[in-house]
Amino acid sequence: xxxxxxxxxxxxxxxxxxxxxxxxxxxxxxxxxxxxxxxxxxxxxxxxxxxxxxxxxxxxxxxxxxxxxxxxxxxxxxxxxxxxxxxxxxxxxxxxxxxxxxxxxxxxxxxxxxxxxxxxxxxxxxxxxxxxxxxxxxxxxxxxxxxxxxxxx
Numbered sequence: 001x002x003x004x005x006x007x008x009x010x011x012x013x014x015x016x017x018x019x020x021x022x023x024x025x026x027x028x029x030x031x032x033x034x035x036x037x038x039x040x041x042x043x044x045x046x047x048x049x050x051x052x053x054x055x056x057x058x059x060x061x062x063x064x065x066x067x068x069x070x071x072x073x074x075x076x077x078x079x080x081x082x083x084x085x086x087x088x089x090x091x092x093x094x095x096x097x098x099x100x101x102x103x104x105x106x107x108x109x110x111x112x113x114x115x116x117x118x119x120x121x122x123x124x125x126x127x128x129x130x131x132x133x134x135x136x137x138x139x140x141x142x143x144x145x146x147x148x149x150x151x152x153x
Contacts, residue, residue, distance in 0.1 A: 006147055033139060034078040035074075036133075037073050037141070038071065040066040040068060042090070042143065043092075046067055047089045048066060048074070048088045048143075049067075050074050050085065051101065051103040053083075054081075060104050060110070060115070063110075071140075078079075079133055085101050085130055087099075087103070087126045093116060099127050099129030101128045102115065102126070103115045104144060
């Protein structure tokens with residue numbers, strides 16, 4: 001009985017060590033996720049446009065279509081800027097989430113360089129609200145119904 005018990009203990013120790021090594025490898029081998037994500041915390045479908053500065057200047061992009069209670073990655077990889085700008089429309093109930101930062105958009109999918117002379121260049125102009133990521137490398141914006149917080153780390 002003693003021999004069987006020590007044999008069983010040895011198997012458990014060996015298996016446990018191997019399992020622990022496998023878990024450590026799986027955790028350390030996976031790359032860290034660093035993205036800008038948007039979560040639609042409302043009960044409506046929404047469309048989202050994003051504005052930001054990159055090495056070439058101002059860029060606006062859209063549209064990401066988010067289902068009610070759905071999330072989407074807007075930018076993949078570590079964030080390069082502290083501030084991002086969002087304009088969103090509620091497809092189901094009407095209305096929008098907007099702000100004071102004027103940027104260019106259009107009705108269909110777009111990537112637009114520059115924020116000046118939107119109308120003269122044939123684009124629409126909308127007010128975007130500012131999101132301060134605090135220089136984090138990853139951020140999730142939670143779009144909520146009016147009167148609730150808009151973003152979090």
